[in-house]
Amino acid sequence: MSAAHHEEETVTEGPKVLATRGRVRTVQVVRPNPHDTSFLAATATGLGITLKHFARNLFLPLRSAKSRAKAGAPVDESWKNEIETVQYPDEKVTYPERFRGLHRLTLREDGAVRCVACMCCPTVCPAHCITIVPEESNSKSIEKRPAIFEIDELRCVVCGLCVEACPCDAIRMDTGVHAHPVEDRADAIENRESLLGRGVRSIAHQGGEGPDWRATAAEKSPSGDVNR
Amino acid sequence: MSETVTLTIDGQSVTVPKGTNVLEAARTLGLDISAFCYHPGLPVVAQCRQCLVSIEKNPKLQPSCQQVVGDGMVVHTTDPASTLARKQQLEFTLVNHPIDCPICDKAGECTLQRLYFDHDNADSRVDTPKVHKDKAVDLGPHIVLDQERCILCSRCIRTCDEVAGQHQLEFAFRGDHEELTTAPGEQLDNPYSLNTVDVCPVGALTSKDFRFTMRAWELEATPSVCNGCATGCNVEIHHKNGRAWRLVPRHNPQVNKYWMCDEGRFTYHSAREERLAAATVDGLPAGWDRALASAAKRLGVFLKDASQVGVVLSALHTNEDNFALASLAKAWGAGHVYIAGKPPVPARADGRLRVADVNPNTAGVKAIAEALGLSATPAFELGTTLPANLRALVVLGDVLPGLDAGKLRELEVISIAAHERGPVPSARVALPAADWLEVSGTITNAQGLVQRMHAAFGPPGQAIPAWEAVVRLAHATGVKLAWTHPREVFKDMTAAVAPWKELVWAREARPLALRFAGSRG
Numbered sequence: 074m075s076a077a078h079h080e081e082e083t084v085t086e087g088p089k090v091l092a093t094r095g096r097v098r099t100v101q102v103v104r105p106n107p108h109d110t111s112f113l114a115a116t117a118t119g120l121g122i123t124l125k126h127f128a129r130n131l132f133l134p135l136r137s138a139k140s141r142a143k144a145g146a147p148v149d150e151s152w153k154n155e156i157e158t159v160q161y162p163d164e165k166v167t168y169p170e171r172f173r174g175l176h177r178l179t180l181r182e183d184g185a186v187r188c189v190a191c192m193c194c195p196t197v198c199p200a201h202c203i204t205i206v207p208e209e210s211n212s213k214s215i216e217k218r219p220a221i222f223e224i225d226e227l228r229c230v231v232c233g234l235c236v237e238a239c240p241c242d243a244i245r246m247d248t249g250v251h252a253h254p255v256e257d258r259a260d261a262i263e264n265r266e267s268l269l270g271r272g273v274r275s276i277a278h279q280g281g282e283g284p285d286w287r288a289t290a291a292e293k294s295p296s297g298d299v300n301r
Numbered sequence: 302m303s304e305t306v307t308l309t310i311d312g313q314s315v316t317v318p319k320g321t322n323v324l325e326a327a328r329t330l331g332l333d334i335s336a337f338c339y340h341p342g343l344p345v346v347a348q349c350r351q352c353l354v355s356i357e358k359n360p361k362l363q364p365s366c367q368q369v370v371g372d373g374m375v376v377h378t379t380d381p382a383s384t385l386a387r388k389q390q391l392e393f394t395l396v397n398h399p400i401d402c403p404i405c406d407k408a409g410e411c412t413l414q415r416l417y418f419d420h421d422n423a424d425s426r427v428d429t430p431k432v433h434k435d436k437a438v439d440l441g442p443h444i445v446l447d448q449e450r451c452i453l454c455s456r457c458i459r460t461c462d463e464v465a466g467q468h469q470l471e472f473a474f475r476g477d478h479e480e481l482t483t484a485p486g487e488q489l490d491n492p493y494s495l496n497t498v499d500v501c502p503v504g505a506l507t508s509k510d511f512r513f514t515m516r517a518w519e520l521e522a523t524p525s526v527c528n529g530c531a532t533g534c535n536v537e538i539h540h541k542n543g544r545a546w547r548l549v550p551r552h553n554p555q556v557n558k559y560w561m562c563d564e565g566r567f568t569y570h571s572a573r574e575e576r577l578a579a580a581t582v583d584g585l586p587a588g589w590d591r592a593l594a595s596a597a598k599r600l601g602v603f604l605k606d607a608s609q610v611g612v613v614l615s616a617l618h619t620n621e622d623n624f625a626l627a628s629l630a631k632a633w634g635a636g637h638v639y640i641a642g643k644p645p646v647p648a649r650a651d652g653r654l655r656v657a658d659v660n661p662n663t664a665g666v667k668a669i670a671e672a673l674g675l676s677a678t679p680a681f682e683l684g685t686t687l688p689a690n691l692r693a694l695v696v697l698g699d700v701l702p703g704l705d706a707g708k709l710r711e712l713e714v715i716s717i718a719a720h721e722r723g724p725v726p727s728a729r730v731a732l733p734a735a736d737w738l739e740v741s742g743t744i745t746n747a748q749g750l751v752q753r754m755h756a757a758f759g760p761p762g763q764a765i766p767a768w769e770a771v772v773r774l775a776h777a778t779g780v781k782l783a784w785t786h787p788r789e790v791f792k793d794m795t796a797a798v799a800p801w802k803e804l805v806w807a808r809e810a811r812p813l814a815l816r817f818a819g820s821r822g
């Protein structure tokens with residue numbers, strides 16, 4: 074778009090300069106019309122939509138149940154399931170598989186805590202809600218572990234970055250559990266024991282072995298020549 | 302300088318002193334050739350081959366750390382041959398490397414990590430099991446070795462040989478079983494041993510003191526000067542959450558080169574201990590106002606005849622603190638002026654960095670007292686010849702040799718100190734001061750160099766810099782001292798002390814987040 078073209082465009086909103094005399098400018102202010110700014114019409118439309126859904130929820134399942142009954146199907150209470158709501162807490166919807174619930178710390182095969190207190194998760198956490206104090210462990214190959222591991226679930230923004238950052242598959246958010254309601258802020262702090270209490274054993278290789286390099290190299294190289 | 306040599310590196314011409322190596326010449330151009338075993342403070346061994354470059358008219362690649370520059374030399378660092386050589390060399394180094402980064406203390410400041418990202422950043426091509434070696438090998442009182450992580454650069458061996466003058470480390474075995482060990486019958490135990498941890502380009506050597514406390518990238522670095530002795534090694538305070546986690550040396554060719562001693566590194570511990578965080582009157586916590594009023598009342602009686610008042614300057618405090626107190630002593634016309642400091646430790650002096658005088662500012666406080674025309678006596682003599690007319694004593698610092706608690710109680714002692722030790726518990730009034738990690742100021746080392754310290758974090762509780770406490774005490778006793786910033790004290794001080802006439806106050810240093818600092822060692 075050329076600059077000249079730009080200038081020709083008419084001003085539809087905001088002040089429009091009608092005349093300039095020295096430092097005095099006469100402007101015309103174009104205001105949106107009151108019909109658009111009152112939101113009355115929009116409110117009515119919204120209410121209409123709500124009512125429509127209400128009516129459909131109420132009558133549609135009933136009508137389909139009636140028509141099923143007419144067709145000879147047994148009459149039961151199952152039509153209530155078609156109403157788009159659940160009777161919480163008696164009923165619960167199933168969450169998607171990747172729902173991020175309360176954190177847990179996983180265990181190594183021998184039952185020791187997998188976390189090596191590398192500090193990647195507190196570093197990446199945007200809410201600064203992870204506190205780790207490392208200590209020397211008695212294992213000869215994995216020398217470090219957390220003495221204190223705390224997550225303030227009230228501050229957590231449930232972003233899942235801690236899980237992404239962990240090089241050890243030590244922290245996960247796959248419990249499917251909500252953060253519990255608490256009466257005291259301090260009670261929302263999960264500690265090493267409570268996190269491990271939800272823990273599962275992880276069999277992921279700790280120490281790092283990559284995929285077969287030949288497979289990946291052949292994929293990358295069009296000629297399939299892996300001896301670059 | 303004497304002769305210079307001009308050469309071309311990657312098409313850029315550079316002139317350097319004769320005898321410089323190609324790697325250093327490239328660094329002056331801002332070209333960072335990868336290197337492991339080369340350290341500017343150590344002899345060159347060209348052992349790691351990580352710094353290979355192409356030199357025209359030379360059929361083979363040359364290690365740039367060992368190659369001395371020649372006139373008209375044409376060096377290439379980005380040509381395919383040398384780039385590939387360095388990349389492959391790095392791959393060799395990584396063949397048996399355990400990739401322990403999550404538990405490795407060097408992660409975040411590791412040269413191997415940095416070079417991997419710079420050079421290769423590709424998956425490992427090795428599918429045979431790695432050679433395993435011992436982990437967490439205890440080398441001595443301060444250091445733990447991880448033999449798997451060692452890349453056999455020999456920097457630590459040379460550091461012991463050159464900096465401490467003691468041969469305590471060696472390589473044993475050959476090929477991929479080669480490993481670092483202590484020399485027969487030796488431990489890694491010398492007064493400079495922790496420098497090996499700094500120079501180690503990987504996390505093979507770790508300091509027991511720092512190990513597993515903090516990750517490097519969490520820390521912030523503030524430049525300062527070690528207060529462990531009169532050498533005044535330049536250091537970086539690595540701190541986080543209002544406390545220091547380690548001290549590491551900062552390069553200063555005039556003072557400490559690249560090194561510092563182990564004892565100096567540990568001084569940050571005592572800086573946290575027994576802190577005086579609130580003003581006290583008769584040993585009980587009081588607010589600043591009450592403490593100052595009480596001090597003024599007690600001193601006021603004797604200030605009518607100021608020959609009854611003594612002032613103790615401290616060789617452990619900054620020039621500014623001492624200048625403030627010396628100025629106050631002069632304004633009062635105090636009858637006695639002393640200089641306190643820790644007694645010398647002759648066994649420390651080794652002709653390297655460590656000296657017998659364990660006070661960081663002996664030279665400074667002497668120069669100040671002399672410039673202000675105060676005849677200052679060492680505080681050691683206080684105990685033997687307690688002057689008959691001495692009634693009140695204003696003491697800077699927490700060290701006062703020669704006077705025991707009983708004798709101190711006979712006097713009206715006003716303390717300005719960071720710690721509740723030495724004379725402070727016996728003081729009638731104690732005013733809390735900042736310790737050296739928390740002050741912005743200058744100290745003068747044994748060579749007479751006035752060096753600048755920067756505050757890494759704030760002092761605890763009600764503590765304030767000692768010079769400011771002196772200003773408050775001065776106001777309470779009716780003496781006007783108008784300083785509001787150490788820079789102003791410094792300005793008046795350099796005007797008064799002739800040898801420091803030319804000195805200027807350096808800009809405040811902002812702490813550098815180590816996550817932006819690249820690799821260290």
Ligand code: SF4
Nearest residue numbers: 198229230232233235
């Ligand atoms: S989910 Fe996000 S906010 Fe919560 S602990 Fe993990 S990184 Fe922090």
Ligand code: SF4
Nearest residue numbers: 188189191192194239
């Ligand atoms: S990232 Fe994983 S291993 Fe590292 S501290 Fe967090 S939970 Fe532990």
Ligand code: SF4
Nearest residue numbers: 451452454455457501
């Ligand atoms: S321990 Fe560190 S400094 Fe010593 S040879 Fe090994 S890698 Fe080099």
Ligand code: SF4
Nearest residue numbers: 527529530534562565
């Ligand atoms: S030699 Fe002195 S100044 Fe240097 S690090 Fe040791 S104690 Fe500190």
Ligand code: FES
Nearest residue numbers: 339347349350366
């Ligand atoms: S740095 Fe040149 S060979 Fe090691």
